[in-house]
Amino acid sequence: MSTLEKMQVLADSAQYDLCDYVSHSKSSQVNLPGIYHATGHNGCKIPLFKTLLTNKCKNDCKYCINQSKRNFTRLELSPEELSKAFLHYYNNGYVNGLFLSSGIGDTIDNTMEKTIETARILRKDYGYDDYIHLKIIPGASKDSIKRAMSLANRVSLNIEAATKDGLSEITTTKDYNKDILKRLDWMNQISKKNPGFAKSGHTTQLIVGSNDETDLEILKRMDSLYKKVDLRRSYFSAFSPVEGTEFEKKESCNTNRTAQLYHADALLSDYEFDIKEMVFDENDKLFLNEDPKILAAREMNIFPVEINYAPYKQLIRVPGIGPKSAKRIINIRRKKPFKKLEELQRIGVVVKRAESYIKLNGNYQSALDIY
Ligand code: SF4
Known part of the structure; x- marks a missing residue:
């Protein structure tokens, strides 16, 4: 089988791994595996x-x-085949970087070695210095994680589930604490000791709806990972049944659920919310059609906040004000207090959302008509 034919299959098999990218961009309209x-x-x-x-x-x-x-055809690309195929794409401007994941071939150690070898060939033999994201396999050794991090811009390890019990509903072959949480902790330790390694940080991914875990359990886990292992970000993949698997008859996860989890997760990671500020239904699920930030705001007794005096922590709790606009407000008001809503609009505040939650020089803004 040719490298291209293998790539067609292996690239399709990688479709469930999600990632983002943190560098400059070129665009490509090429339709290749x-x-x-x-x-x-x-x-x-x-x-x-x-x-x-x-x-x-x-x-x-x-x-x-x-x-x-x-039962299906199992394939493998060698590090040499993979690096050559990748460079062909890269040198032709079809892609801006590599995201390499893997199942476990013969052993975890050998698979990690092949992953590392692919990155090594690219970096050392071909002088490639652009983006590489490597997937760390649960159960990988500390030494292999360190070497992968020395070559990659970003690494990730999928936690798959939010709890030990949740993972045991999905698999019998992975140990949640040992194979996953311990490895994430090692990734954090390695990056603290070696600031140049995996500079774009480490991330994780969870399959939502493949077990009975609630949104509260998922967000509690993410909150703890942000605090304990300095996780850069998390990805939520909506479960979708695959024919021939034990979960083939299980119901798909509503993608609105993962969208709401992304909103709520951003409140934890970027807006410094406490999980206790979030609002869940009686089953500990987020409300599917309501913005988690607005729901949380309705329960807070800090509103309306005074734009010209409120601390950062209160400003970012206002719907329509994000971390960037809150910082801009603080910088600008030091020199000159805000007088009009239009001034807020100009620096990125979504005034339509924010106006019922703010005061400007003592005036409650929902009473003002700016449109
Ligand atoms: S999700 Fe599980 S079964 Fe699938 S490739 Fe990863 S470790 Fe293997």
Whole structure:
């Protein structure tokens, strides 16, 4: 089988791994296997070459297309094949970086070695110095994680579930504390000791709706990972049944649920919210059609906040004000107090959302008509 044919299969098998990208962008409209459009920080789409090294896997994750019990053709790319194929894409301007994931071939150690070797060939043999995101395999050794981090811009390790019990609903072959949480802790320790390693940080991914975990459990786990292992960000993949897996008859997860989890997760990671400020229904789920920030604001007794005096912590709790606009408000009001809503609008505040929650020089703004 040719490298291109293998890539077609392995790139399709990697479709459930999510990532973003943190560098400059070029665009590509080329339709070749393995081109994945990640979302950059400014919202633009960035083409990455995303593939599995192999779709062989020793693990039995019950939702996964590659799980050990499924019967299908197993393929593997060698580090040499993969690096050459990637460079062909990169040098032709089809992609801006590599996102390399893998099932577990023969052993965890050997698969990690092949992942590292691919990155090593690119960096050392070909002098490639652009973006590489490497997936760390649960159970990987500390030494292999360190070497992967020395070569990558970003690394990630999928937690898959928010709790030990939740993971045991999905798989019998991974130990939540040992194979996953301990490894995330090592990633954090390595990055603290080696500031140049995986400079774009470490991330994780969770499959939502593949088990009975609630949104509260998911967000509590993320909150703890942001605080304990300095997680850069989390991805929520909505469970969707795959034919031939043990979960093939299980109901798909509503993608509104993952959208709400992203909103709520941003409140924890970027807005410094406490999980206790968030509002859940009687089943500890987020409300599917209500903005988590507005729901939280309705329960707070800090409003209306005075734009010209309120501390940062209160400003970012206002719907329509994000971390950037809150910082701008603080910088500007030092020199000159705000007098009109239009001035807020000009610096990025979504005034329509914010006006019922703010005061300007003592005037309650929902009473003012600026339109
Ligand atoms: S570890 Fe689990 S999710 Fe990852 S490839 Fe193997 S079976 Fe699939």
